[in-house]
Amino acid sequence: MAEYHLKGPLTDEDVTKLKIGDTVYISGECFTCRSRLQKYIFDENNVLPFDTENRNILIHNGPIVIKENGKWKLVSFMPTSSIRFEKWGAKSVSEWNLKMIVGKTTMGEETAKMMKDKKCVHVSPRSVSPNLWIDSIEVQDVFLYDELGRIEAAWFFKLNDLGPFIVDIDCEGNNYFDHLDKDIEHKKNEALNNLGIDDSFEFTKLY
Amino acid sequence: MIKTEAYEKALFETIKRGATEISPDVKTAFEKAIEKETILDAKKGLLATLDSMEMSKERENPLCVDTGWPIFYFKVGNNCELEGGFMELENAARRAVAKATELGYLRATMKHPLTGYDPGNNIGMNIPDFTYQFVDGDFIEMSYAAKGGGSECFGGTRHRIVAFADGIKGIEKFVIDSFVASARAGAVCPPSVLGIGIGGTANVAANLAKEAACLRTVGSKHPDPMFAKIEEDLYKALNSLGIGILGAGGDTSVLAVNVEYAYTHIAGIACATSTNCMVARRASSRIDADGTIKKMVSPNWFGDR
Numbered sequence: 001m002a003e004y005h006l007k008g009p010l011t012d013e014d015v016t017k018l019k020i021g022d023t024v025y026i027s028g029e030c031f032t033c034r035s036r037l038q039k040y041i042f043d044e045n046n047v048l049p050f051d052t053e054n055r056n057i058l059i060h061n062g063p064i065v066i067k068e069n070g071k072w073k074l075v076s077f078m079p080t081s082s083i084r085f086e087k088w089g090a091k092s093v094s095e096w097n098l099k100m101i102v103g104k105t106t107m108g109e110e111t112a113k114m115m116k117d118k119k120c121v122h123v124s125p126r127s128v129s130p131n132l133w134i135d136s137i138e139v140q141d142v143f144l145y146d147e148l149g150r151i152e153a154a155w156f157f158k159l160n161d162l163g164p165f166i167v168d169i170d171c172e173g174n175n176y177f178d179h180l181d182k183d184i185e186h187k188k189n190e191a192l193n194n195l196g197i198d199d200s201f202e203f204t205k206l207y
Numbered sequence: 208m209i210k211t212e213a214y215e216k217a218l219f220e221t222i223k224r225g226a227t228e229i230s231p232d233v234k235t236a237f238e239k240a241i242e243k244e245t246i247l248d249a250k251k252g253l254l255a256t257l258d259s260m261e262m263s264k265e266r267e268n269p270l271c272v273d274t275g276w277p278i279f280y281f282k283v284g285n286n287c288e289l290e291g292g293f294m295e296l297e298n299a300a301r302r303a304v305a306k307a308t309e310l311g312y313l314r315a316t317m318k319h320p321l322t323g324y325d326p327g328n329n330i331g332m333n334i335p336d337f338t339y340q341f342v343d344g345d346f347i348e349m350s351y352a353a354k355g356g357g358s359e360c361f362g363g364t365r366h367r368i369v370a371f372a373d374g375i376k377g378i379e380k381f382v383i384d385s386f387v388a389s390a391r392a393g394a395v396c397p398p399s400v401l402g403i404g405i406g407g408t409a410n411v412a413a414n415l416a417k418e419a420a421c422l423r424t425v426g427s428k429h430p431d432p433m434f435a436k437i438e439e440d441l442y443k444a445l446n447s448l449g450i451g452i453l454g455a456g457g458d459t460s461v462l463a464v465n466v467e468y469a470y471t472h473i474a475g476i477a478c479a480t481s482t483n484c485m486v487a488r489r490a491s492s493r494i495d496a497d498g499t500i501k502k503m504v505s506p507n508w509f510g511d512r
Contacts, residue, residue: 023248036323064272064314075311078272081357081394104357104453105392126455127252128271128396128486129259149325151315166248166455168392177392180456184448188387191444197376204370204377206475 005161009054010099012119018167020176024123025163026102029140029156030057034080036152037144038088042095048154049143052096055156060085060103062151065139072139074157076130081105082122090114106168106177116173123165124176136162208288209347213498215299218349222277222303224502225351225490226269226312229260231504232425233400233462233487240398240459249457256452260486267312270486274313275353277304277335280422280508284344287496296347297337304329316356338414340508345496350506352421353488361394363482364416366409368475378405378478379441385480386445386461393454396484398462400425401445403437404479407469416481419465421489424505426463427512434466452485462487467509 001021006014008028018024031052040046052058060082064075082089082103089111092098101107101122107115115121140156148154168176189199229237237257244250263270279300289296305328307313317329329335357363365385369377382403389395402420404412429435442464451457462485471477491503 062272062314062316064269064311066311076269076272076314080273081361083392083394084360104396105361105394124393124453124455126248126453127255127259128453128484129255130270130272131259131262131266131268132255149315150327151325164251168455177454180449180454181391184387184450187448188383191447192380192383195376195379195440195444197380201376201380203367203380204372206368206370 008057010056015099015119015121016171018121018170020167020170020174020179022167023164024167025161026057026100026159026165027161028057029055029158030059030102031055032059032061032063032155032157033092034060034062034152035085036148037154038085038092040144040148042088042091048096050154052098056097056099058092058096058098058101059157060101063155065150065155072142074134074137074139077133077137078128078130079103079125082107086111093118093120102165106175112169112173112175115169116171119171121167121171122169124168126164126166133162136160208290209494209496209498211290211295211299213500214289214296214347214494215303217492217494217500218300218303219306221349221351221490221492222307223312225353225488226274226307227267228264228490229270230425230487230489236425236462240462244458246451246457248455249451252452252455252457253459256485269312269314270488271355271484272314273356274316275355275488276317276359277313277329278352278354278421279335280338280340280350280352280418280506282340282342282348282508284346285341286345287347288345289347300335300337301330304335346493348491348493348503348507350422350489350491350508354417354421355396355484355486357394357396358399358482358484362389363395363399364413364480366413366477366479368409369478370475375437378476379437381478382441382480383444386482387448387450389482390450390454390460395482397450397454398452398459398485399482400487401441401461401464402481402483403464403466404481405466405468405476406471407477409477409479411469412477412479413481415467415469416479418508419467420481420483422506422508423463423465423512425487427465429466429512434468438464438466
């Protein structure tokens with residue numbers, strides 16, 4: 001498992017070398033997104049009010065940002081679960097030309113397929129440690145604040161070696177968690193057997 | 208009579224403490240998990256999480272960016288008298304939540320379920336949520352719990368009626384299957400505090416599960432050996448699966464398994480689960496009849512456990 005320190009905007013070369021299980025730290029410019037932004041753009045047919053060509057890292061996150069002495073101040077940050085945005089995942093990757101999505105959990109098969117086609121990865125945090133991260137994030141700007149609200153607006157962040165994150169979907173369409181699932185399933189059956197619940201157990205059907 | 212000023216002050220302090228300070232029992236559970244963790248990346252993740260949580264107290268910022276559903280539990284002495292009555296207690300709790308949101312201790316997370324309207328203060332229809340328990344005495348104890356979106360939205364809260372024909376095996380199979388599905392890829396933010404409610408109607412079981420997840424002291428055991436054995440068996444079983452912190456692999460998948468029960472109908476056993484995320488945020492305070500406010504280290508919702 002290799003460790004990489006990447007700087008955005010990311011290139012195909014930057015991301016194709018990443019394999020599931022690798023560790024990455026990220027620098028450069030990115031934007032945040034939750035479901036209201038994707039719904040606003042893809043379901044309600046609005047135009048994204050900024051260019052993602054040089055900002056091709058998306059973080060699924062609803063940060064706490066306050067205004068202090070006329071400047072934005074990041075109070076807390078933690079990537080949120082990507083899987084709930086699967087509906088718009090493939091579209092986001094292709095239409096926004098993303099090279100990396102940062103989020104808790106992972107994305108589904110459709111997004112992973114698009115990531116393989118377009119050369120994009122998904123990375124996931126290994127801790128809940130906002131205080132170890134906020135000093136590595138500079139708030140640059142915000143878009144759609146009035147339309148989507150403070151939490152779900154698109155925030156522009158500049159990252160300074162933010163991490164560590166684990167690569168959970170690589171450009172070959174492999175998913176780290178799928179691999180782990182097989183092992184967990186095997187151990188689950190062992191644990192059930194140890195409790196006297198054998199493989200043939202079936203719930204009495206009540207409904 | 209306890210003055211409005213006293214309980215409003217206590218409510219605000221309790222919310223702020225719950226949002227920004229790790230509970231001592233959760234901290235102990237983290238330290239134990241760090242000590243026994245054999246997967247290096249998982250150990251680093253647990254350490255980073257604990258470090259960040261300790262920094263929150265100093266920086267007075269939220270333990271996690273998702274500050275959750277605001278939920279209050281009141282254990283009320285039967286002779287407790289509050290200025291303005293209990294409706295004013297709930298109004299004061301709403302004011303305290305709004306103030307904590309304005310000051311950045313809580314994120315404005317609560318929104319309208321259909322329109323997505325964000326009131327900006329975490330106050331809306333049936334939110335915050337209030338639960339009461341009545342006991343002898345003239346005091347009031349209050350607990351604030353923040354139930355995170357991850358822990359609640361990805362199947363960490365489930366319910367099934369188990370037939371008496373399936374008994375404990377059925378209950379344990381339901382719990383293990385549910386937890387594995389909900390913890391996939393770290394969705395419910397494991398290592399979890401897993402609450403299990405057994406018996407009652409479905410909503411009684413679900414409430415017991417939530418209270419067991421949010422209000423039991425982490426590391427405590429049920430006093431009835433039958434239920435303590437289920438807790439211990441499931442704790443061992445779930446920690447043998449290798450799910451680990453945020454589901455990326457590790458030795459600790461649950462910080463605790465807490466079971467609470469109610470008598471049930473001869474027709475079946477309602478069984479519910481509720482996971483609390485690893486930061487397991489809560490805080491409690493007590494106000495005596497003379498208005499003295501004391502911080503409590505544990506909610507005391509289930510007596511000494």
